[in-house]
Structures are given as C-alpha cells and as structure tokens.
Amino acid sequence: MTQLEQIFKAIKEVAIRISEEIKYADLGYTAHENATGDTQLKLDVLSDEIITAKFKELECVKALVSEEKDDALNLNENSKYIIAYDPLDGSSLVDVNFAVGSIFGIYENELNPQNLVAAVYSIYGPRLELVINDKKGSLPSLYRLAKDGEFKFVKELKLNEKGKLNATGATQKGWSEKHIKFIRELFLQGHRLRYSGAMVSDLHQILLKGGGLFSYPATSDAPNGKLRVLFEVLPFAFIYENAGGATSSGVNDSLFDITISKTHQTTPCFFGSKFEINLMHKFYE
Numbered sequence: 243m244t245q246l247e248q249i250f251k252a253i254k255e256v257a258i259r260i261s262e263e264i265k266y267a268d269l270g271y272t273a274h275e276n277a278t279g280d281t282q283l284k285l286d287v288l289s290d291e292i293i294t295a296k297f298k299e300l301e302c303v304k305a306l307v308s309e310e311k312d313d314a315l316n317l318n319e320n321s322k323y324i325i326a327y328d329p330l331d332g333s334s335l336v337d338v339n340f341a342v343g344s345i346f347g348i349y350e351n352e353l354n355p356q357n358l359v360a361a362v363y364s365i366y367g368p369r370l371e372l373v374i375n376d377k378k379g380s381l382p383s384l385y386r387l388a389k390d391g392e393f394k395f396v397k398e399l400k401l402n403e404k405g406k407l408n409a410t411g412a413t414q415k416g417w418s419e420k421h422i423k424f425i426r427e428l429f430l431q432g433h434r435l436r437y438s439g440a441m442v443s444d445l446h447q448i449l450l451k452g453g454g455l456f457s458y459p460a461t462s463d464a465p466n467g468k469l470r471v472l473f474e475v476l477p478f479a480f481i482y483e484n485a486g487g488a489t490s491s492g493v494n495d496s497l498f499d500i501t502i503s504k505t506h507q508t509t510p511c512f513f514g515s516k517f518e519i520n521l522m523h524k525f526y527e
C-alpha cells in the first residue's frame with residue numbers, strides 16, 4: 243500500500259467513526275473559539291480528536307493542520323505529507339439534521355497551493371459517501387459505504403460545461419453591486435437556488451448533478467470571504483478543476499493562484515462549471 247493509500251484508508255476509517263458519533267453526540271458548545279472565531283461545538287472537537295488519533299498512527303504524516311487547531315501539530319519531521327482538514331464542516335447544522343462533512347487536503351512537504359497532491363471529502367447524509375481525488379488531472383471518484391462496512395466505488399465525477407444549480411453564499415446585504423447583478427443573471431438564465439449552508443453538501447450536490455455555481459464572495463463585512471484556504475477551499479478547488487470545472491477568487495484565474503500567508507487564511511471563492519465561472523469574470527472585470 244502506498245503512503246497516499248494509507249492516508250485514504252485512514253480517512254475511510256475516521257469517516258465511519260465520525261458518522262456514528264454524529265448520530266448520538268451531544269450537540270452542545272464548548273467554551274472555546276477556533277482560530278477563525280467560530281465557537282467550537284463538542285462535536286467539532288471530538289471529530290478533530292478522532293482524526294488526530296488516527297493520523298498519529300501513520301509514519302508518512304509530517305504534520306496536521308486543522309480548522310479546530312490554532313497551530314500545526316508536527317508529527318514526523320522527515321515525512322512527506324501534511325494533512326490540512328476541516329474535521330466537521332457545517333457542524334452547526336447537525337442540530338437540524340442536515341448533511342455535513344469532513345474535508346481533507348493532502349500537501350507534499352509544504353503548505354503551498356501547488357503542493358496539494360490529493361483531496362478527499364466525506365459527506366454524512368442519508369448515506370455515508372466519500373469523494374477521493376488522488377491525482378492532479380484525474381477525475382474525482384465517488385465511493386459509498388455498503389452494508390458490509392466497506393466503501394464501494396460508484397462512479398467518476400465530471401462537471402458539464404454549464405449547469406443548472408446556483409449556491410449563493412454570504413449575507414446578501416453585504417454583496418457588491420457586481421455580485422448582485424451576476425447572481426441575478428444566473429437566475430434569469432433559469433438556474434435554481436440550492437443552498438444549505440454546509441459547503442460540503444452544496445458542492446457535492448453541484449458536482450453530482452452535473453454543474454452550476456457555488457459562490458462565497460467578498461462582502462462589505464467580510465472582504466476576505468469566510469471559507470478557509472488550506473482546508474476548505476483548495477481541496478474543493480482541486481476536485482472541481484479535475485472534474486472539468488473552474489475556480490476563482492473573483493480576481494484570479496484559479497484559486498490555486500492564491501499566495502498563502504497564514505494557516506487560517508480565508509478567501510472569497512467561486513467553484514463551478516466553466517460557463518458560470520466565465521460569466522462571473524465578465525461581471526467582476
């Protein structure tokens with residue numbers, strides 16, 4: 243088993259464990275905030291502990307960077323892979339029984355966008371599913387947990403040139419005029435609103451339904467957006483671009499053009515089919 247395969251196997255094991263914990267966990271809040279100011283749910287901390295314990299067993303893991311950890315956790319200084327992850331994205335929606343998920347970016351030696359070599363996310367919904375993208379340029383693969391407790395390959399995922407779904411993030415009263423016009427144009431072209439407030443679910447739906455747009459733009463109250471570059475944005479950018487889609491911060495040609503200056507850095511972000519991203523550039527120029 244290659245080192246990457248060991249990491250994927252570990253992610254499968256923690257996904258099964260977290261999906262079980264979600265069903266019966268205490269949904270209370272801790273008295274702590276994470277590095278980006280979100281008050282931590284006990285479930286956030288539990289999910290992070292489950293993932294940390296599992297990756298500590300792997301010698302190939304150099305360090306862990308988590309949405310729920312202020313600083314990197316250094317494990318094996320001579321190893322190759324740094325894993326940046328959001329242990330439970332959308333956790334504040336577990337109390338209304340929405341689908342939520344875990345997001346993993348696997349970086350080689352350094353936490354730079356160009357060093358992202360694989361991306362995985364799990365989605366805890368009516369079914370437990372994983373999307374694994376193990377190489378730049380290859381299509382992401384969908385896996386589903388079967389009755390025998392094993393993940394079974396379902397299909398490869400590809401985005402159409404143009405889609406039908408429009409997931410519109412951020413508080414609308416903070417949207418810029420150009421963003422208001424852009425989003426309105428998509429609805430005038432017949433796109434349908436699909437937004438749950440959990441990026442894993444919203445991006446998974448667009449990916450599986452053939453395309454569209456997910457946006458979490460710069461707003462007057464959050465000029466740098468809300469979503470975290472290393473462990474939310476870049477893993478999905480990797481998956482979307484490999485699925486034949488495109489991404490942008492609104493000013494660059496790809497989210498991989500971002501320069502990393504701090505671990506919990508956020509960015510405005512657009513993920514989608516090529517038609518929608520090209521249209522965004524027209525309105526944002």
Ligand code: P6P
Nearest residue numbers: 331332411412413439440441442
């Ligand atoms: P808003 C969940 O808290 C999250 O980090 C993402 O999963 C989601 O896309 C976003 O925040 C939702 O933010 O401001 O629309 O509630």
